[in-house]
Amino acid sequence: MKTLTIQENIFKALSDKGRLRVVKMLQKKPLCVCEITEILKLATSTVSNHLSILCDAGLVIGEKDGKWMNYRINTEPKNNLISSALLYLQFILEDDETITNDRRIISSVDRNVLCCK
């Protein structure tokens, strides 16, 4: 059976506060796991899992970029349910305190400094 899968996945993917923050960050620029980890203050494995959920929902795309994985908003969604959801996500939460703060941080950090320990 298993109907409703696509939409269910989209809403489920967005029902987590952290994942919503990730989407709103990626709207500004692609990010790697360690950058997102630094901002969300979660374990790397947790962030990686969140990203795979967003990818499964079709909202986000992950691409290898040298040492890193670059995650970005899916710009060519197969499904118009996904593209309309992404459109909706573009204009919500723009003035939210957490979102604007997250974006301020990502615009000022250097991946090479942030990720190397």
Next chain:
Amino acid sequence: MKTLTIQENIFKALSDKGRLRVVKMLQKKPLCVCEITEILKLATSTVSNHLSILCDAGLVIGEKDGKWMNYRINTEPKNNLISSALLYLQFILEDDETITNDRRIISSVDRNVLCCK
């Protein structure tokens, strides 16, 4: 603190398959708890809880109607995030098997027959 509340509630509210089905049913006509219970095949208390979550999210309105509570889609949302979410919900899942079947049932049942035991 507690930012992201409104949107979080909307997505959380829609992240449950049963609640999504309720919204899609209410798009066709207002329904009482026992009608929805009959279709979702869940306990009355569970359905009542789902409805309160949808109401809290601002997607649905509950109104006393004689013996019953009528639940309907919120037609005058205060928030444009809610109204745009409701707009989005109008055109998704229209050809989904579960949704069309739910709607077929609600259009053919009589509340007075269905609810009196």
Next chain:
DNA sequence: TTTTCATTTCGATTTTTAACGAAATATAAT
């Protein structure tokens, strides 16, 4: 006013989801 009945609230249980650290993987740098 007593009964009936639709709905809600409550308490408990089960299921699902989030989170973590450790280990595995894979790739770039040395």
Next chain:
DNA sequence: ATTATATTTCGTTAAAAATCGAAATGAAAA
């Protein structure tokens, strides 16, 4: 080749959500 490091996978634990039945509520019907 070996080391370093970014990410993923795995196993476990903790937190949140869904579900139920029973009891409470409240309004309509008798």
